[in-house]
Amino acid sequence: MRVTQGTFSFLPDFTDQQIHEQVQYCIDNGWAVSIEYTDDPHPRNTYWEMWGHPMFDNPDAAAVVYELNECRKVYGSYYIRIIAFDSSPGWESIRLSFIVNRPSEEPGFKLSRTEIKGRNIQYSITPYSSDKPQGSRYK
Amino acid sequence: MENEGQEKESEIVTEVNLKEDFQASGVADILAELDNSLIGLTPVKTRIKETASLLLVDKAREKLGLVNESPTLHMSFSGNPGTGKTTVALKMANLLFRLGYVRKGHLVTVTRDDLVGQYIGHTAPKTKEVLKKAMGGVLFIDEAYYLYRPENERDYGQEAIEILLQVMENNRDDLVVILAGYKAKMDKFFESNPGFRSRIAHHIDFPDYSNNELLEIAEVMVASMNYHFNEESKKAMAEYIKIRKKQPHFANARSIRNAIDRARLRQANRVFNNSEGPIGASFLSQIEDIDIRQSRVFSGGIDK
Secondary structure (H helix, E strand, O other): OOOOOEOOOOOOOOOHHHHHHHHHHHHHOOOEEEEEEEOOOOOOOOOOEEEEEEEOOOOOOHHHHHHHHHHHHHHOOOEEEEEEEOOOOOOOOEEEEEEEEOOOOOOOEEEEEEEEHHHEEEEEEEEHHHHOOOOOOOO | OHHHHHHHHHOOOOOOOHHHHHHHHOHHHHHHHHHHHOOOOHHHHHHHHHHHHHHHHHHHHHHOOOOOOOOOOOEEEEEOOOOOHHHHHHHHHHHHHHOOOOOOOOEEEEOHHHHOOOOOOOHHHHHHHHHHHHOOOEEEEEOHHHHOOOOOOOOOHHHHHHHHHHHHHHOOOOOEEEEEEOHHHHHHHHHHOHHHHHHOOEEEEEOOOOHHHHHHHHHHHHHHOOOEEOHHHHHHHHHHHHHHHHOOOOOHHHHHHHHHHHHHHHHHHHHHHHOOOOOOHHHHOEEOHHHHHOOHHHHOOOOO
16 A cells, blocks of 8 residues: 655656756755655654755755665665755744655555444554564565 | 747757857856956966867757767866966856756865864765765865875775765766866875876866966956056066065965955055045055055065
8 A cells, every 4th residue: 555645645756857856946945855764654653764964055956866865775665755844934844745765565554443432433543564673664 | 948948859959059059058158257357377268168169069969869978077177376276166167057067056165174074984974965065066175185195094085085986976967076286286196096087087287377467467356356556556566476476385366365465454554644634535545566565575574
């Protein structure tokens, strides 16, 4: 099951050239771009691991694509996303976030129903992959 | 705009007009600016013009579908201090941008300190950070030979060199590297790093300025600061140049700039001490020969 989080996630995966152009758009707007990765695709998992620092002072997107490829070398089987951070309002504001790398196989989510007081149903989802310990979820 | 570009590309191009391309790229402006704003440096200007035409022709060939390898644009500027290496590098960045060989056209100037770290594992991220900053533009490494210190085998400079070489080769489309430094030391540096020599296509030598060129430069500098010489002070400047050139630590145009800065200082002092009543703009911007002749150079000392 394809994880759809962030912008563009219903489109086919971007090529590096397309990523470059999206990132260049962010940079030209004055946003800091950074790369993050995770192996826990739960939608409520907001804070992913950072790959290096946010790139505040690179005028060209080639730097981000370069770092992305470095990140792929190490975490090629993880989810990797690019986020663009706009510091101008003075609070944390992500303007754009999109997934640029995903595992070759995405097992999807388990939906579990729990009956609670008054025969109400409480739903929760768990990624099948997170049964395994962190670091050995995707190969 | 994007659509227009696509339409143009899909048309089959059978001929190109080099003159039109030349006009459209705005390269003419830069070359003219190079000619006007830089005094002397004829061999450098010739090389840059040659490079510009090569790149223009390459672009034209590409349009016609004649395949070429994207050219290696890494350069090495060698010459004495103050011969205009940084100034030319800045113009070069702009030129390559106009020709479409770099995407942003900014110049990132670094020296050894910016690339080499202080402890194990510090160098690689530092060098990469600089390289990333320079992507889409030009990376100018001043006094590049300091990167390589053969006398200290544990020096981290070698690591920076390796990363540089790797990125220069693999990300050729993303950035242009210009190395600069004194001729003799650069030659030695290239000898001990053959990898660098072969990856750099253009070696450009910056000659020293002649006395007349230096005087011309002085006049341009003075004019750009809204001052002016008179006949006597011009003569004094010419003499100053003659004497200063023979002294150690002479740094061509940079020494001239410093001399002018000091002359302005003395001029300000003189104007302040002698002024009684209202004075005009011409008095305020006049550099007299006494302002120059007070320099230590004339009494056998050294201006730094």
